[in-house]
Amino acid sequence: MTGSYLYLRAAADEKPQDTNSGFFPPLFITLKDSNTKSMAAGFPFRMPLDLDVTPRLTVLSSGLQGCRRFGSSAVNYSTMLLEADSERLYVGARGAAFALNASDISASSALTIRWEASAEQKLQCLLKGKDNKTECFNHIRLLQRFNSTHLYMCGTHAFRPLCAYIHEKTFVMSSQPEEGRDKCPYGPMTGYTALIIDQQIYTASQYDFWSYPDIRRNPPSPALKTEDAPTRWLNEADFVGSALVRESFGSSTGDDDKIYFFFTEKSQEQTTTYSHSRVARVARVCKGDRGGHLTLQKRWTSFLKTRLTCSLPEYDFHFNMLRSVFVMHGLTPQDTLFYGIFGLEWKNVKASAVCRFSLSEVQEAFQGPYMENQDSGSNWKEYVGKIPDPRPGTCITDSLRAKGINISTSLPDDVLDFVRRHPLMSQQVQPVDRRPLLFRRTTDYTRMAALVVQGLDKQMYHVLYMGTDEGWLHKAVDIKGQLHVIEELQLFEKPEPVNNILLSTNQMSVYIGSPSGVVQLPLSDCGRYTSCYDCIFARDPHCAWNGVKCVVVMTQSNRSTLIQDIQYGRKGCENTGYDVVQRSRSVRVGDDVLLQCELSSNLATPFWTLDGSEVQGYDLNSGFRTGTDGLLIIEARQDQSGLYICHAVENNVKVAVVTFNVTISLDLPPPPPTEQTHNLFATVPPPPEPPSSDGARPLLLLSPRNMEAMYLSLITVLGGLCVVLTVVLAYVGFCLRTGQRGKYSLRAAAAAYPSSKRGSRCRKQHRNSSHMELKTVSSHCNGICNGVSKLHNGDIQDGGFLQIVPGEGQTSMNNEPPPPAPPLPPTPQHTSPECEFPNGLSATLPSVLRRMNGNSYVLLRQSDSENTSPLSHSFSEELNRILEKRKRTQLLPRPDESSV
CATH class of the missing domain: 2.40.128 (Lipocalin)
Incomplete structure (x- = not known):
């Protein structure tokens, strides 16, 4: 298909750019061609980008300025x-x-x-x-x-x-x-x-x-009331608003004032192009209506209704549910505008559209052809027969008075009977702009109010305040038939719908009613904008820059020096200065660095430069990643040092927000160790770096990061040993207090082990029962110490399992408590080079944590002997040997952080 393009997006794995206007899950496909209309596979549908508007600023309830609240024990x-x-x-x-x-x-x-x-x-x-x-x-x-x-x-x-x-x-x-x-x-x-x-x-x-x-x-x-037979004038109508328009003011025909009613009702039209179960309507009656004499007695003689359309025909989407309406009165009745909030007919889909209608087009629809229903069914068609005179549904005018018809009861019966059977007009009322001013996905607007504000350019701007079902207030300005949402304000911490909105220019306030209370806010908080560009970008008709700060225009007597650009939102601040946040960062080579740049505007995009050149943060090999929260430098290199500047790009204008002077060096001195760390490792010199195959010494073999990982591993080992030792001592203390058979002892291994050429280094003799020994053997001995696994006397039948056997102590014949246990002697340290671990940790470290098949166990010994093994070493010497062994066995230039 020539000229076609395909949109494919899976929202299940992507986070929308804007939560208020994000995609509906899970998949959206649109196929479009120049000769065909767009076709949407399922929902959501793709809307024009200029309609799905994002609020420029998001202000939470904690940031509202000048907010006043009223509440009581009452609700709603x-x-x-x-x-x-x-x-x-x-x-x-x-x-x-x-x-x-x-x-x-x-x-x-x-x-x-x-x-x-x-x-x-x-x-x-x-x-x-x-x-x-x-x-x-x-x-x-x-x-x-x-x-x-x-x-x-x-x-x-x-x-x-x-x-x-x-x-x-x-x-x-x-x-x-x-x-x-x-x-x-x-x-x-x-x-x-x-x-x-x-x-x-x-x-x-x-x-x-x-x-x-x-x-x-x-x-x-x-x-008076509406008719319900033979033709029902209202079909399950749900009313949302009404308005009086004094059309008799300055009328050359002596017309009467009209009252307009807005509602949604069950559809009566059935056409070949579309069919909807509910549609939006506008109906009117004449203020001076008195009903008919015989026909339509105590009924309206001027009731007519027609459809309000708020749709995008090119996308075949129609917003049929009218939720709220606001009447904007003009200088003359013909200048009256109706703003309406529309929703979709589907109850499980949140979406809103704002359409604007003119009174002149509504009047034109009521002067058009009628619809008729001959069989009292649902198939209404346009009436093509003769229309009686005077025109049915019109108010009393000067021309009727000239004919002697001064009141509705004087109207002929054929006119009244025609009105009774033809209340619906065929011509629909289209929006002034022939499309919605605004469309918002995932948002249900509930109420709206508007006012007219004159800008510094002498043009009149309509400013709209729209409340949502979750307690947000959106402020927007109508610019050339398109709504620019200036800000969204969170009115309540917990979501609740907006029930009503009123505006006061005298008090410069907007009042919002809700289920929990009433909120009063200023019409605009110009002090929220701290720079000239921020004030101009807002495009708020209430605000302008006076050279020092953003001020409310209505409070300024001299407006000649004020700066404001509502039409484009980018002119006037070229010669004004502003403050830029300056920061410095020093990092080492190989680190990931995040340079944060928070943009206050939701419409701004970040633009990064390094020493005046643009940073390309989208190429996979560039070493940079750009996002909404900042710039990420991946595995920093020395050539990436320099001056980074984050710009906010809005309305095609770049404004510097923050600068970072980044210094990237080969290595940085680690932070000074704590006193505990210094005392523990003061005697441990750093091990030498082994040469590489080409004679060069790797720079990162024992970098501070590697040393830190090794120290953390050793501290973890020592902590685990303390836990095991505490459990064993507690259990021994319990056994000593039992007293039924006197003293108990923990017997360990057999007195003799099978001899082998390497088994003698793993053998431990069983001593007398006046002391106890808890012994385990590492699986890394590779079978050398397998003699421990069997014992002929039944003490221990398998290596690694312990058994408590009675000691030779006599049971006390009185109730005196046993004497306290003697203090623990220094723990002897034995070396066993043949049983060293593959990672270089020797089994002879005091309180060292050993591993077997992923499980940890330790070697503890308590003896009444003061003798120490001649093979014992000081802790610093043993640690040096561990580091030396680790140096020779480490293969990677840096440890695996996940294993650490």
């Missing part, structure tokens, strides 16, 4: 209302509502309303089969301003919704709770949205156990 802080005039933040939680100081939510001036469900109501909720740990409580779902003096609050009240008015100044309920089943859902997790407009309550939810989802307007104006 899901409803928030911010009023700039009163500087209050109203919060609704489970069983309580709070009025917080918006400038500092952690202040002690918080006002509280406790509103718990009664024990009787909780019991009735439990009898209905609901969960008494989550559902059978009063969850506040609505908290909004009702008029100039009162707020309105509704709660689930253990599956019996109630509502109440709250006096704003005193923050107490001004009346007894009233019935709320038509204004509030029964459960805390049911999809729900509500608006209070001119003291009229507009809600959308599923209000009862058996009822269908519904969009309602409650009294005192005429109560």
Whole structure:
């Protein structure tokens, strides 16, 4: 296939570069051709690199600056209302509502309303089969301003919704709770949205156990709802948001204000190109709708809905689940934008996309063709028949008033009947950019808020704050239709979802509601950027460099000298200085050296130079390895000495981060030994180095590393001997205290061994019972000492096994304790050159650890004789002989570190 290329990656053996945007396991294959669409084998799918954006900075909860928190015994802080005039933040939680100081939510001036469900109501909720740990409580779902003096609050009240008015100044309920089943859902997790407009309550939810989802307007104006027969207007809808757009403002046609509802519902369209079980929708109703006179009585006459698409058609992936929406109001109603968070329909896959829609395109869809369903089934097709006049679903305008239609009840029945059967529009609403602004794998965004910030270049930038299901806040800026994620902030040490986000330009704060409490953060922490380049690379519209530090632009009266580059993030710092960390390293030849270089930006890549030349750290024979944590010098050579500089490359700009002056020498003096080491080996001179075959002396034969390994081996031997000696002495002491048969002795080998030409050096005579002897023989004697293995008197039947036999001492006739054992005499040392170990360690070292088939055993002797063997040697002499023997038998230039 011409022009094809194959992507093959096994994620089982590779760690993703970014945990937040890593591959899904285990294998991903994409085959692409210029004449065909990409085909993905399984999941994950390959996305354009400019969409799968990585946050530039990652800030943990311990590094948050200016963070304030509020919490109480209540949980599930899901409803928030911010009023700039009163500087209050109203919060609704489970069983309580709070009025917080918006400038500092952690202040002690918080006002509280406790509103718990009664024990009787909780019991009735439990009898209905609901969960008494989550559902059978009063969850506040609505908290909004009702008029100039009162707020309105509704709660689930253990599956019996109630509502109440709250006096704003005193923050107490001004009346007894009233019935709320038509204004509030029964459960805390049911999809729900509500608006209070001119003291009229507009809600959308599923209000009862058996009822269908519904969009309602409650009294005192005429109560309206959606139709459910013969054509169901809402099909298992899950509402996520709503918004009022005052389209009558400055309207030349006398149009009415609209209320837009956003939700996900079961699909009604079936086309030849795709089929999805659930789709995202936007619906609208007119604020002045009064219902029909006979047809659609107490029903909406202006209800229309259409589909919101957030997809990548070239990859055949559609994000159908709408999770959250934020309305960005413009200078005019036509400038209104809708930002939506979308997810995939698959519940076991975490992914999110952000799409942006314009109100003008939504209006255009509602002016397009209708869909119809003739057989009341699921096969909806585009309607091609005659459309009655006036156009069904429109609001009352000046042209209708000129015809005598001043209210919806005056609309003709044929128009109302058409609306009743054709609520769905055929034209879908595409994103403004015709693709998502952002796509994030392994991330589920839950809520979003946005604001407009003017940059120093006089352009207006949309800054988005998006919360995740694991308690992270992502801040991003929209640059030319692409989101640049400035930072990700960890809000909580333990993961928990973000329930709500509110922004305040007056307080310069963002407020986040969660199950455990409320968090207040500054809109931007410009002080986090310590250099000009760091401030510019962030591309944060709130921040700029003033020549000394990164500052908040809104706090600066003189902005003429500020530096900011949001469009490209790389200009303006060419003539500014910055500090570079300087370090020195001295190592010896053959060592592996790691030069650490930690980059604060997740978007930066390291670039290393040695004396001004680039370090090639990817060639297997280069002697270098480069990684995200630094540069590794493998088996350092002298020609690798020099000045190493680590640069951070971001937006095609190199910035020096740290320098290393590395000196690599043949050998370095070892660190001064401790007093214990000095006393132990003070008399041991270093052994001479044997010449090599060509007459040259190897430099690393007895290097400090080799000596250190040998010393550690000897110390291990001596430590093992001490352990064995302690066990033997403890056992002997136990035998001496037994007292039933008097003294006991450990008999060792036979009195005589078979003679051989080399066996006499391994033979030990059995002495009288007044002393004891514990004897073992090394297998390295190669059979010379095999006479030990047999004993005619039955004391020891096999070499290496010990037997305790009664001694000749008499049993004491009284209860006096036995006399204490005499002190141990000096241990005699015997040499046995014929039984030396292959590695050069002699069997005659005092307390030496011997080996047989991988098991260790020792030669211990206790005797009442003060005589010592004439063959005994001092410890230093014996150690010298060991080293000399080791020198002649060592074959490798350095010891095997794994064996050491």
